[in-house]
Amino acid sequence: MEDIIKILKENGLKLALGLLVLIVGLFIVRLLTKWVRKRLEKSDKLRMEPTIRSFLGNLIRIVLYLIVILTAVSIMGIPMTSVVALVASAGVAISLAMQGALSNLIGGVLLVILKPIAVGEYVKVNDLEGTVQGIGAFYTDILTFDGKHIVLPNSNLTNTPITNFTREGRRRVEVTFSASYDNDMATVFRVLNELVARTPDILPDPAPAVHLKEYAASSMDYVIRVWAKNEVYWDVYFSLLENGKAALDAAGITIPYPQLDVHMKS
Numbered sequence: 001m002e003d004i005i006k007i008l009k010e011n012g013l014k015l016a017l018g019l020l021v022l023i024v025g026l027f028i029v030r031l032l033t034k035w036v037r038k039r040l041e042k043s044d045k046l047r048m049e050p051t052i053r054s055f056l057g058n059l060i061r062i063v064l065y066l067i068v069i070l071t072a073v074s075i076m077g078i079p080m081t082s083v084v085a086l087v088a089s090a091g092v093a094i095s096l097a098m099q100g101a102l103s104n105l106i107g108g109v110l111l112v113i114l115k116p117i118a119v120g121e122y123v124k125v126n127d128l129e130g131t132v133q134g135i136g137a138f139y140t141d142i143l144t145f146d147g148k149h150i151v152l153p154n155s156n157l158t159n160t161p162i163t164n165f166t167r168e169g170r171r172r173v174e175v176t177f178s179a180s181y182d183n184d185m186a187t188v189f190r191v192l193n194e195l196v197a198r199t200p201d202i203l204p205d206p207a208p209a210v211h212l213k214e215y216a217a218s219s220m221d222y223v224i225r226v227w228a229k230n231e232v233y234w235d236v237y238f239s240l241l242e243n244g245k246a247a248l249d250a251a252g253i254t255i256p257y258p259q260l261d262v263h264m265k266s
Contacts, residue, residue, distance in 0.1 A: 014075060018076030022068060022069065029065055037057045059137045104139065104154045105154070108135060108137050112135065116157075116162050117164060118132065119133065120132060120166070121166035125142075125163075128142065129144060130142040130145065165230065166230050170203060170227050171227070172227050173224075173233060173236050174225050175237065175241055175244065176222070176223045177192065177222050178220070179253050180220070183220075187251060192210045192247075193210050195240065196210065196226060199243070200236075200239075201228055201232040202227070202228055203226070203228060208224070208225070210225075218256050218257070224244075226240075
């Protein structure tokens with residue numbers, strides 16, 4: 001206890017000053033990164049893609065945090081040689097611990113350079129779907145359609161197939177309707193083509209198409225395939241689905257229930 005009190009008396013001012021620099025420095029870094037991010041967003045001279053802006057913002061914040069921490073350690077009177085020796089002695093453990101972080105950092109750089117995804121695009125990774133909110137130095141933020149915020153390691157994105165629904169600017173809408181074998185095929189095709197013709201926001205090129213998809217067990221399945229812009233994809237899909245049932249009913253087209261013939265042995 002006496003030794004501890006002696007150390008505090010001799011180095012108390014340095015420790016207090018270093019702690020103060022650490023607290024103030026971290027606070028300033030937060031304000032500075034917010035200011036830089038706003039300047040990048042508003043500046044016409046420094047226009048850059050949201051993906052690159054998000055990655056650089058996160059990378060700059062990490063570098064500034066490291067500078068503040070090292071400065072505080074130096075002010076506290078801790079020799080940098082001691083810090084280096086400590087890091088070297090624990091090199092194996094640190095390398096194992098940083099292996100995942102390093103791979104995520106490299107993955108983030110690859111995402112920015114190769115651009116398989118970008119901020120604002122709607123993507124699917126394995127079973128996850130959502131809009132890319134930001135690509136950081138280590139993690140990528142994705143917001144699902146039902147409001148879930150998902151954070152994915154960048155290394156996973158560089159080693160996993162990614163489905164990008166936004167990149168082409170349009171998507172194919174596919175809706176299937178079932179009709180009885182007793183219904184006239186020509187009538188079904190006419191009703192479905194008229195449905196397509198009066199549905200808004202369908203692109204004329206590629207041309208809309210209606211086909212017989214399958215001879216199912218208890219029905220004939222017809223498929224509508226049209227193209228729409230990304231922002232109205234779900235509007236077109238639900239419009240075809242909802243109005244298609246009404247159009248088939250009005251034309252006397254029956255949608256059969258699954259049927260099963262049971263033979264009784266005496």
